[in-house]
Amino acid sequence: MENKPFTVERLLQLPLFNGVQVMAGKSGVSKEIYYVDNMETPTLTGFLRPNELILTTGYSFRHEPAMLCRLLDEMHRVGGAAVGIKTKRFIQEVPQEALDKSNQYGIPLFDIPLEITFIDMTHTVIDQILNRQAFLLREVREVNQQFTNLVLNRRTTELVVLIGHLLGCEAAVLNENKEVESCTTRFGGTDFVDKRPVQVGSKVMGYLAISRQLGEQEHFEEMCLDHAITVLAIEFTIRQSQQLQREREQESFLVELFSGSSHQEDLLRYRAQQLGIPLGRFFYVMVLQIRSANEKQGRDLYNQLVQKVNKPGVYTRKGVIINDSLIVLCSTVHDSAEKQRSEAEQVMSELAGACEELPAHPQLFAAIGGIREQLSDVPLSRQEAHKAMAICLHTQPKQKIVHFHEVLVEDLLLDAAGHPVLNALTSMLIEPIVVYDKEYGTELLATLSAFLRTGGNTKRVAEELFIHRNSVLYRLDRVSEIIQNDLNDPEVRFRLDVAMRVWKTKDIHSKAVL
Incomplete structure (x- = not known):
């Protein structure tokens, strides 16, 4: 059978329909026929289907031929194919209005000779429809x-x-x-x-x-x-x-890499290459943490962030969530801390939108570990990033990005925590100021901290603390009196700086930086 639609035109070419006369609507003979039905009831709505051929004796129109017009209106509405009617049986003549509508809608209206039985017509039409559908089904099955x-x-x-x-x-x-x-x-x-x-x-x-x-x-x-x-x-x-399987394998590899459980460089590089983990001249680790978010909000946000970090097309980083931190392996061609910070700022800028969309506006903080040339040394960079994050949280809680190189002194002091000399320095230079602040409700320790951090620039201290410069000078005089030392003496400033760093890191436990 040819792959041709079973149209009204092909219907009229069948031997059974020889002698059938198209009275109107010849423009619609190309319409395809999918269904056939005999209609002898006056119900015209609710049962007609698109591409349906209606065969009738006109019995329901015998007293009201105008109902044929209503049938054509309904067929036009649903996209019917054609109407065949035995005009010589009951209505004798088709109203001109019906002929006009047939031409207007392009719905062929043809006269069926009395000698052609409905059973023969229905059987022939259904046979053609089924053959056509069978052909289409075979074709579609092959496709x-x-x-x-x-x-x-x-x-x-x-x-x-x-x-x-x-x-x-x-x-x-x-x-x-x-x-x-x-x-x-x-x-x-x-x-x-x-x-x-x-x-x-x-x-x-x-x-x-x-x-x-x-x-x-x-x-x-x-x-x-x-x-x-x-x-x-x-x-x-x-x-x-x-993709999910690959992501699970990448996650497993990163967890293993950051834990330091594997030290064979060649094997690490081979696995990283197979899994699409970034490989470059240098590596470093960036730790991202969310603050000021409830637990559920934090989990959802971490999931969003890891998707953004690992988005397709980015070949310089891969991240994984471990213990309420997003740990990111970064690959770079640069070996300077300045370039690392610049890359971290770009990542933070890309991720900032996810935080801003949430109602509580949680804050995102980043810590960067040192550069390494070997994948097997990446765990050391991760430890440094975690140390930097923990130290910065206690010393500069508002600072959004910190590099491990910025807290090298604090890291050294953590290793020497509990040393008698350090205890003596804080006891002599810091604790008296803390006691005074508690007793009188002053902020001498914060002022001294800003003074030491800015290199003795009292103007910057005033701007940072939102107070007048004279107030800064007054507070510093009070500090000098309390500790009985001259703040302008370089040796005193050095000891104060060391003591201040020890004081700020005294509550950091070793587990918090590993």
């Missing part, structure tokens, strides 16, 4: 088999070409961001006219775009398009499964 084979063999580009060939247009597969993944040779990025979503469950994973709109009569093409979308859902499911 679907081709689609499935191409998807299972991961040949998506060939699948798109086949879709374009079957539909006679350009076609493309778009990802969920509507970016072209594969397409026919002449497909333009914005040339698509129709875009069908490819869903896996309730989630849209991508789209199938074509450069023309399918017509109402192109049912074979529509079925091909539906099957293409179905197999593309399989393709996206396979991709999703592979």
